Amino acid sequence: MKYLLVREDEEGEEQLWARCAAVEGLFVDPVPPPREALTLRGCAPAGSLRDAVHRPELFTRTNATAGHCLAVDGLFAARQEPAKIPMELIGCEPTEPLLSVLRRPRRWERAGAELWTLDRTGRRMACHDVGLGIEGVRPSVLGGALIDITLTDGGDNRPSPATRTVWEAWYQGGPTAPNQWASYTSQGRAEWLRLTLQATRARRPDRSGGVHHLDGRYVTDEPGLHCALGEALAGPGGYFGWGWSAFRDCLCGGFGVAPPFTLIWHDAGLARQALADVVYDPGDQLSYFEEVVQALESSGVTVVLE
Structure with missing residues (x-):
């Protein structure tokens, strides 16, 4: 069974x-919600929204103010629950x-x-x-x-049907060698992280000190960073966070390893370049790679980038 x-x-x-x-x-795959339309009334567009009025294809997501409106039609419309x-x-x-x-x-x-x-x-x-x-x-x-x-x-x-091969790999008994996640897409790597979290159900005593090596050859996206970091600290299939908040929780202990320790990040330049445009906090103007390194160092980890 x-x-x-x-x-x-x-x-x-x-x-x-x-x-x-x-x-x-x-x-x-979840049923996508129906497409909704909002009508902005009495607008004074600015910045990218003003440009989009004349050339809609130029409009992109931005954190900057794009103008002011007096009212919005359709914002508080009743929405049906998606079908089970x-x-x-x-x-x-x-x-x-x-x-x-x-x-x-x-x-x-x-x-x-x-x-x-x-x-x-x-x-x-x-x-x-x-x-x-x-x-x-x-x-x-x-x-x-x-x-x-x-x-x-x-x-x-x-899980999505696109991640079935990830489940098939874990069904064989869990990862036994490093970088078994590396061949997957970002979606597959995210599912890999979800399964590592499932496998780490109980908090366990921490060890500190020592030198850990992070293989950075395949860190080309955010899920890949956390896959590689988990393996560096806890071995194949190891878990040390699946995203920013979970990663910060792991730094507080309870997941098998806690600062202080030394992390040697090999081929760190690949992650620095791949995550240059991934920003967690626009106010800090740091890339996700830089945020992770800064969080490690502020928690007592000696990070060596090679």
Whole structure:
């Protein structure tokens, strides 16, 4: 069985509700919201907005003031919730808690549970929330006493089909060599980081000191930076933040390594160039690369850029 349906009981203890052999609808892209139009009334355009009035193709996103308007039509329009995307649990062995739901499904329409994905060793590699609204139950296509269950809402945080190969790599038991993330696109690298976070479920004692080497040959985007940093500090598949805020949290300790230590960043020029236009705080006028280096150094890390 590759999947577990789990829910906390009244005492907060995790309770197994079902084992399932397969899932259809795990990898989906969210339904895009409908396109909306806003009408700006009584405008005095300035800067890029003034230029766009005459040449719309020149209008780009900017933090500068683009003029003033007296009113905006359509800003507070009613919006419908996006349609829920169902999910099918195939070849399930239900336990008594789930059997009780199947006997009285309407009572549980607004409840939720977690779907755990197990790797080939039986370790939990990922989990995400699903709704317990049940659209249908039938004998499983796999035969025997198994059943197939269609959930009305398969959850909002499902991975994209474009990241399926990342999941397949982790399903083999987790990374065993550095830079296994390097061949993926930015989207795939971001999913890699999400799985490293899932694998790091509990805070653990920190070690300080020592020298760590960051392989910068493949740091060509923000997710790549965090993949490489996590591996430098915690080994293949290691986690040390998946974005700016999470990275700053890791610097406070609880993720296996804490300052002071020395980080030798090899081929640092590649990240400096690739992230030159990625700015986290426009007020500081620093690139994301420079922000990360500054945060490391202010936390007591000796950073050597090579």
